[in-house]
Amino acid sequence: MPTVAPIDLDDHCLATAFLGDVPVFALASGQVVRLDHGTHRHELHDGLLATALTWDGQGLVTGGEDGKVMRLNADGSETTLRGPARKWVSVVAAGPQNAVAFADGKTATVLLADKTEKTFEEARTIEGLAFAPKGLRLAMARYNGVSLAFVHGSAPALDFEWKGAHNQVTFSPDGRFLVTSMQENALHGWKLDGKPGAEQRHMRMTGYPAKVKSLSWSSKGKWLASSGAPSAIVWPFSAKDGPMGKAPLELGQRADTMVTCVACHPTEDLVAIGFGDGMVLAVRIADSKEALLRRPGQGPITAMAWNKPGRLLAFGSQAGDCGVVDIAG
Amino acid sequence: MSEAPVTTPVAPIPVTVLTGYLGAGKTTLLNRILSEQHGKRYAVIVNEFGEIGIDNDLIVESDEEIYEMNNGCVCCTVRGDLIRVVEGLMRRPGRFDAIIVETTGLADPVPVAQTFFMDDDVRAKTRLDAVVALVDARHLPARLKDSREAEDQIAFADVVVLNKTDLVTPEELDAVERTVRAINPSARIHRTERAAVPLDAVLDRGAFDLSRALDNDPHFLDHGHPDHACGPDCDHDHDHEHHHLGHDHDHDHYGHAHHDHAAPADIHDLTIKSISLRAGPLNPKRFFPWIEKITQLEGPNILRLKGIIAFEDDADRYVIQGVHMIVEGDHQRAWKQDEKRESRLVFIGRDLDREKLERTFLACQA
Numbered sequence: 149m150p151t152v153a154p155i156d157l158d159d160h161c162l163a164t165a166f167l168g169d170v171p172v173f174a175l176a177s178g179q180v181v182r183l184d185h186g187t188h189r190h191e192l193h194d195g196l197l198a199t200a201l202t203w204d205g206q207g208l209v210t211g212g213e214d215g216k217v218m219r220l221n222a223d224g225s226e227t228t229l230r231g232p233a234r235k236w237v238s239v240v241a242a243g244p245q246n247a248v249a250f251a252d253g254k255t256a257t258v259l260l261a262d263k264t265e266k267t268f269e270e271a272r273t274i275e276g277l278a279f280a281p282k283g284l285r286l287a288m289a290r291y292n293g294v295s296l297a298f299v300h301g302s303a304p305a306l307d308f309e310w311k312g313a314h315n316q317v318t319f320s321p322d323g324r325f326l327v328t329s330m331q332e333n334a335l336h337g338w339k340l341d342g343k344p345g346a347e348q349r350h351m352r353m354t355g356y357p358a359k360v361k362s363l364s365w366s367s368k369g370k371w372l373a374s375s376g377a378p379s380a381i382v383w384p385f386s387a388k389d390g391p392m393g394k395a396p397l398e399l400g401q402r403a404d405t406m407v408t409c410v411a412c413h414p415t416e417d418l419v420a421i422g423f424g425d426g427m428v429l430a431v432r433i434a435d436s437k438e439a440l441l442r443r444p445g446q447g448p449i450t451a452m453a454w455n456k457p458g459r460l461l462a463f464g465s466q467a468g469d470c471g472v473v474d475i476a477g
Numbered sequence: 478m479s480e481a482p483v484t485t486p487v488a489p490i491p492v493t494v495l496t497g498y499l500g501a502g503k504t505t506l507l508n509r510i511l512s513e514q515h516g517k518r519y520a521v522i523v524n525e526f527g528e529i530g531i532d533n534d535l536i537v538e539s540d541e542e543i544y545e546m547n548n549g550c551v552c553c554t555v556r557g558d559l560i561r562v563v564e565g566l567m568r569r570p571g572r573f574d575a576i577i578v579e580t581t582g583l584a585d586p587v588p589v590a591q592t593f594f595m596d597d598d599v600r601a602k603t604r605l606d607a608v609v610a611l612v613d614a615r616h617l618p619a620r621l622k623d624s625r626e627a628e629d630q631i632a633f634a635d636v637v638v639l640n641k642t643d644l645v646t647p648e649e650l651d652a653v654e655r656t657v658r659a660i661n662p663s664a665r666i667h668r669t670e671r672a673a674v675p676l677d678a679v680l681d682r683g684a685f686d687l688s689r690a691l692d693n694d695p696h697f698l699d700h701g702h703p704d705h706a707c708g709p710d711c712d713h714d715h716d717h718e719h720h721h722l723g724h725d726h727d728h729d730h731y732g733h734a735h736h737d738h739a740a741p742a743d744i745h746d747l748t749i750k751s752i753s754l755r756a757g758p759l760n761p762k763r764f765f766p767w768i769e770k771i772t773q774l775e776g777p778n779i780l781r782l783k784g785i786i787a788f789e790d791d792a793d794r795y796v797i798q799g800v801h802m803i804v805e806g807d808h809q810r811a812w813k814q815d816e817k818r819e820s821r822l823v824f825i826g827r828d829l830d831r832e833k834l835e836r837t838f839l840a841c842q843a
Binding site: 159160162176177195197213234235236238253254272273275291311312313330331332334358359 | 546598
């Protein structure tokens with residue numbers, strides 16, 4: 149039986165993560181709470197807006213209303229990556245070789261481990277950022293598509309166009325697909341492994357009753373789970389053309405509330421599904437078998453993260469009733 | 478927060494949109510709002526940090542981003558930056574009591590307003606309170622000659638602050654007010670110097686709250702009455718419809734039938750007109766398909782529409798309002814004994830065919 153260790157943080161939880169084995173909860177106020185033999189509170193920002201886990205799993209990169217970009221490490225040490233500035237840093241991303249990217253307005257900045265900095269200007273506000281799994285490439289979601297920039301060298305960014313506002317961007321773990329969530333209730337995807345010069349292949353993933361705010365790739369990239377419906381919408385990506393012409397799975401369907409957050413297990417084809425009433429289910433993709441991880445709580449689930457072995461699931465809610473589930477009890 | 482019961486609905490935060498051409502006095506008004514003692518805290522969303530800046534208030538700089546919704550409808554536009562900023566602000570409620578959005582001088586107020594109706598997240602947490610347009614009494618005639626935005630801002634406003642009245646003669650001022658009135662007969666107009674309008678005249682107006690707007694201003698649709706009007710009650714169930722249009726609407730010629738509340742001399746440069754319609758009780762089975770069709774076909778040309786409708790065999794007044802193709806309506810309250818059961822509808826827009834609107838509206842009568 150799963151057991152839940154609750155922690156009440158009394159603030160909108162924006163993100164959660166395991167830094168090494170240490171669970172952390174990032175709160176909208178700007179505080180990040182670290183559970184390491186007791187509760188440690190780190191005042192990183194005046195207003196926190198975005199977070200990203202570093203690729204080595206040891207650090208949390210954050211951006212805030214104060215214009216700062218910070219990094220919190222598993223041992224509790226804090227690093228200021230960029231000092232206070234006027235504009236909100238509303239999106240951050242972590243990449244290979246400890247690279248970090250953040251965007252404020254129409255400018256994205258990449259900070260490399262050797263302290264060098266590269267900036268990229270877009271014509272419109274950058275709403276989402278993601279590093280490609282291979283090579284130092286940065287995807288920037290913006291109005292009417294995504295720009296894919298090469299961090300090194302001077303090659304111009306590649307444009308992936310699709311009409312409409314793109315709010316979030318993610319690469320499939322194998323780097324074959326680029327997917328965005330849109331202002332409309334839809335996802336849009338591009339196939340990246342086409343022949344050079346060939347026409348871009350698009351994937352339209354529509355039919356959601358609400359905006360898609362949470363996306364999570366299964367461990368081997370065979371599936372992409374998403375929120376925005378009364379069940380988790382899970383698109384198949386194992387075929388050559390991804391989900392084109394295929395229907396998604398609908399897991400953990402509820403009658404009276406919506407899925408607000410999804411997090412795929414790090415090794416198994418299993419997805420944790422968080423709902424608008426605070427309930428959390430684990431659902432196996434192969435047979436849709438469900439297990440209750442947490443009963444409904446005070447507010448919608450806004451954040452979830454598995455630890456590396458996949459035994460612990462940290463979750464956070466809009467009301468601040470957070471916790472860690474041990475699925476083995 | 479966590480001690481509050483889950484079911485307690487959080488009251489939506491009121492949002493005031495401040496428009497006005499460069500130099501009309503927006504910054505002066507904003508500074509007054511931020512510095513006067515009124516016991517309220519404001520979050521202000523600005524395009525550029527200008528000369529505003531009061532330490533205790535929350536000022537957020539944001540790049541105006543107009544997003545066309547991906548549904549083939551040109552007038553379904555929202556402000557993408559507002560969606561993100563409002564979402565961020567609302568994660569930390571308790572810091573402010575209301576939001577003010579200051580637009581740039583050339584801004585189109587429509588996407589700003591539509592954001593508060595078309596984005597579900599924004600809509601769930603905030604309510605559009607009123608659109609306030611600052612107008613420079615001295616320079617308005619010149620502005621109307623060289624820009625369409627100045628006219629749009631007035632047409633779209635619930636409250637017009639006619640500022641810098643000390644810089645014009647009484648006659649010029651009357652002429653300017655007639656011009657404003659010709660563009661927008663239902664806005665409430667305030668004459669001021671140095672943006673010294675009482676703050677309760679611009680804040681917490683409930684102009685988009687149908688019931689409140691009508692309670693505050695029972696004659697709001699009366700022809701020629703200096704008054705204002707309104708919008709949907711965000712707390713109600715509304716039939717919220719976005720009509721998407723096949724753009725084959727006929728461009729009717731704008732004949733020079735001058736509208737009757739402005740002296741012709743004032744309105745040479747106007748492209749917007751308002752059309753006020755009256756009829757007896759209507760048949761809902763005729764009216765709803767009609768208003769849907771009109772807003773589908775003429776949506777791009779309609780800036781605002783407002784109305785009070787009497788339906789046959791219905792004890793309650795029905796109030797309706799729209800922005801382009803978004804139309805919302807709801808029952809408001811019972812007709813009073815001494816009230817005339819009459820249906821009134823005002824369209825403010827461009828290239829509207831008065832004769833056709835009137836004829837088809839009258840055909841909806843029971």
